[in-house]
Amino acid sequence: MKIGMIGLGAMGRAMARNLVQAGHTVSAWNRSGGSVDGVTMIASPVDAFQCDAVLTMLSDDRAIRSVLLDAGVLKHAKPGLVHVVTSTISVAFARELVALHDAAGIDYVSAPVLGRPDVADKGELNVLAGGAPHAVDKVRPLFDAIGKRVWEMGADAHAANAGKIACNMMITMAIEAMAEAVVLTEANGLTRERFFDLILNTLFGSRSYQIYSANIAAGNYEPGFKASLGLKDVGLAAEAAKEAGRTLRMLSAVHAQMAATVAAGMGERDWSAMAALTIESKD
Template sequence: MEIGIVGLGAMGREIARNLVVAGHSVSAWNRSGGHVDGVRMVETPAQALQADLTLTMLSDDAAIRGVLLDADLLSGARPGLVHVVASTISVAFARELVEHHRKAGIAFVAAPVLGRPDVAAKGELNVLAAGAPAALEKARPALEAIGKRIWDMGEEPPTAYAAKIACNMMITMAIEAMAEAVVLTETNGLARERFFELILGTLFGCRPYQTYSGNIVRNEYPPGFKASLGLKDLRLAREAAAGAARALPMLDAVHGRMRQAVDAGLGDRDWSVMAQVTLAQD
């Protein structure tokens, strides 16, 4: 399959490598250039849309709007193209994209992913896919090359982004829960290591707790998923909540904590650095 990629950030590079390994012919455009073995770099994003399938992995709504929509590139895409947007975008913008793709006469598949760059490198992402059945079937070989499981989120693309935003919201809640639990236990004489051994072996032996408890134990937050991007996703969650006219107090709390971390200059650290803010509170 001929596959174009728009955006070769940390996730996009790993996705591109796995598509090449799977035998696809891959071309890519990236604003800041770059190189991935086996990938043909093109000079414009419009060229990346001249494929059987194009996968967009830009950072947010504004980037996609600036690169693809402002220049009306969808209208010049190859006929029959399936456009897969793997970015985490707002539900409102996803609805707008549905209309843009309808007018351009090309298929739109939502495919935000669960997983960090190290997971992407192994081809073990969880893909939250939504779109018309025929478009999803055409995209399946590419999605199978980058993920260990494709989760069917239905036929409406905005649903997949709502699910992804909700997942990221819950991860930050888990991080904050661990930090607050450490405040209670450590101030009463229990070491973090022993407390996490307890919870990982009993009530909370799941991936977010396993992944981020180690950072909290060491009080080290090396770059992974950036706190600045986590704050963006929590903002998207708050926008979705506002659109539903619902109050979500736990969401407001973790958004506030992540905002504190970013405002403290920690935006490039792993998003679990929000725990450091909680633990440092007087």
């Protein structure tokens, strides 16, 4: 397939490389320039929309609105194109994108992904796909190139975004749960290393617990996923809860703690740095 890409951050670059390796012809536009081996850099987002499919990996709602909507890019799209947004965006914005693409006569698929840059490098992302079945089927070869599994979230594209936001919310809750457990266990002479060995081999052996317990045990919060982005994502969860007319108390707690982490100057560190704030606090 001829694939346009918009956004070449750490995740976008990995996706582009894997699409090329899978035999696709990839053309990309990036706000800050740069290059990827095997990828043709193009002059504008409009050029990307002349392909069979476009994969957008920009940071948030605002970036997508600025690059695509404010510039009127959709009206220049090639007939039959499918636009896939893999970014973590708000549920409300995903609904808006569906309506705007319908008005422009373009198929739209929400396909946020689970996985950090190291997972993206290996082409092992989990892809949460939401949208019309015929559109999802058309871009399935893209998903096969960047991911290990496609999780179909249904015909309503925004459901995939709700699923991704909920997953990230739960990761922050896991980080905070481990931090609070460390407070209790270390106060009673049990090292965090021994405690984590216990939970990883009994109750909580998932990838999130494995990755972030290792960060907490080592006190090493080099960014894999920045706390500033984590704050953005739990903010999206808070927005979705408000839209649903519900109060989610655990979400409120981790949202406040992630905000405090960023306010403490750790926005560029890994979002598991939130644990350091909890463990070191004397409140």
